[in-house]
Amino acid sequence: MSKFKNKKGTQLPEISTASLPDIVFMLLFFFMVATKMRKDTLMIKNELPFADQVEKLDNKSLIMNIYAGKPSSRYKNVGTEARIQLNDKFAEIKDIKAFILAERASKPDELVPFLITSLKVDKDTNMGLVGDIKKELREIQALKINYTTRKGMATDNLRP
Template sequence: MSKFKNKKNTQLPEISTASLPDIVFMLLFFFMVATVMRNDTLMIQNMLPYADQVEKLDTKLIMNIYAGKPNSRYRDMGSEARIQLNDKFADIKDIKAFILAERALKRPGEVPFLITSLKVDKETKMGLVGDIKKELREVQALKINYTTNRGEAKDNFNR
């Protein structure tokens, strides 16, 4: 007799799927933790200007106001600079209601620390920015941040 047996007649054992749910849940948790959710969908062009004295804000108490020309998907809105609040185009008069609604969502102790961040395209005229600031003054939203890219101010003219 030979030491080695012929294994042609034996069948392969079935693959165990007992650990499959564990693997699926590990992947699910990984993607839930690693994925960053986008707050706003930009409907405008937003090429931020450059500045050399930039600081990062450490707070989560920020309200974003975007301003710029509508991007290529929204050309039917015109070619003039527009204001975007959350995911909607807005007029100057809508800023007050936006600020008051954002304040209502926060706890009373957080309201004095709210910062309004203006993310304005570098091609936008300052008249629109002045109108936005006027509306913010009327609702006492006096903490304003201008969002920029880090770089030299002279780069605003080269690009």
């Protein structure tokens, strides 16, 4: 009797793909949970100030964001002075009216009275720019304004 058998006539078994759908759905679920979807790409420095009396807004679809601050390090070619960002582009003060009117037009008529303009202003931004933004909003009757902040003590804004 021989000690070793000849295996030339046998074939390798097929790879089982029964667990492949499980692996695919597990990866899909992982990336859906781990990925943070951001509506706008920030082109400005946006370190929000602290506030101690904050409320969370319920319906994010009714919020129109206006960002203000100095351009981030990737966008130094546009200067170092504080700028306004509407959606994914830099804008001027005069562009705010058209932005708000376009956002109102994209919403159903019954939701327009509930729209809120959220100002996400960097803590080092000059208040003159914020005043100009508010003046433009008053001219088109966008009077519901929210200042986005971080939760904390207001005295934390004094630290460098």
